[in-house]
Amino acid sequence: MAEKPPLPPKPKPPLPPKPRPPPPKAPAAAVRPTPTPAPATNGSRPAPPFKKPSLAPPPQVLPLKPPPARQYPPPPGGARKPRYRQQQRHHRRGSPCSCRRLCCLATGLALLALCMALAASCLAYLYYRPRPPSFHLQPLSPVRLRLGNSSSAGVSAMDATVGVRAVSWNPNERVAFRYGGGEGRVALADADGDVALGWAPLAGFDHAPRTVAAVAFVATAKGVVVDEAVAARVRDRYRRRQQGFKVVVDTHVGVRVGALRTGMVPVRLLCDGGAMAPRGGSGGDVVGPMSKCQVYLFRVRWFSLN
Known part of the structure; x- marks a missing residue:
């Protein structure tokens, strides 16, 4: 009786995989090799061993670390203060x-x-209620004109002495005016052009409220050269006391209200209608029509709102 062939040995169960540290990169799933079955005896085919699927641990993704902060070298004086x-x-x-x-x-x-x-x-x-003062020019006196012949042909030399007196009226009750020093000029009015006769300095004065003040000076000139035609017209008008003059006064004016005083500003007095006084009058006893003068403050004509 034939002997029974021996049974193949039972396969040993696979050992559990040992835990491994996570690699830096996620490797592919590793497959554990299966044990090799024992060779069969008596020419029989061995039974396939039981394969247990091995589960690989899931790949672990490491968190990204922020880049290291850039280190700046400290300044020579010491560390900065954030x-x-x-x-x-x-x-x-x-x-x-x-x-x-x-x-x-x-x-x-x-x-x-x-x-x-x-x-x-x-x-x-x-x-x-301030109001500007008014100025009027009295008839000019004394007026002395002396015309003579010059060394050049066709011209004449003239000597002149002209007295000027301008009267001012202050209509204010609480406002006074202060006038500084200045100068006055006189010119002979003629159709061919004005002829300057001379100038004279002026002294300052105070003009109280509700009072009358006067500005007077005498201008003299010697050897003023004029044409023969102008000299002839001047002789004729001088004999008939109809010669016209122009008077310009440049000075400074300030305002005083009680104890309050303002600064001095430039002012110009322009009188175009100067006439000769009638014969026999002189100084303050001159009687005749007075011409009104224009006042320019800062080169602007002085006007009143009233």
């Missing part, structure tokens, strides 16, 4: 706003001061 840099940046950001507030505040204060000044000026004008 708190001071933050404060400085905050101050720089707030500087435009502060400048804008400062400009708005300055503009508001300037407008407020301007409004207050305008209001004070209106109240002062309504209370004092």
Whole structure:
């Protein structure tokens, strides 16, 4: 009786895989090799061993680390102060706003001061009611013109002495005027052009309210050269006492209201209709029609609002 062939040995169960540290990169799933079955005896085919699927651990993805902060070398004076840099940046950001507030505040204060000044000026004008003084030119006296022949042909030499007196009236009740020193000039009016005769200095004076003041000077000239035609017309008008003159006075004027005084500003007095006084009159006893003068303050004609 034949012997039974021996049974093949039972395969051993696979050992559990040992835990391994996670590799830096996710490797492919590793397959554990299966054990080799034992060779069969007596020419029989061995039974295939039981294969247990091996489960590989899932790949682990490492979190990305931020790049290392860049290290700046410390300044030679020492380490920087980050708190001071933050404060400085905050101050720089707030500087435009502060400048804008400062400009708005300055503009508001300037407008407020301007409004207050305008209001004070209106109240002062309504209370004092200032009016400019008026100037009139009296007939000129004395007037002496002497015409002679010059060494050149066709011309004549003239010597002149002219006395000028201008009268001013201050109509204000609380406002006074102060006049500084200046000069007065006299010119001979003619159709071919004015002929300057001379000038004289003027002294300053005060003009009280509701009073009359006078500005007087005497201009002299010697050897003024004129044409023969002009000299003939001057002789004729001088004999008939119809010769015209132009008077210009340049001085400075200031205003005084009680204890308050303003600065001095330039003023010009222009009188075009100067006439000769009739014979027999002299000084303050001159009687005749007076011509009105124009007053220019800062080269602008003086006018009244009343």
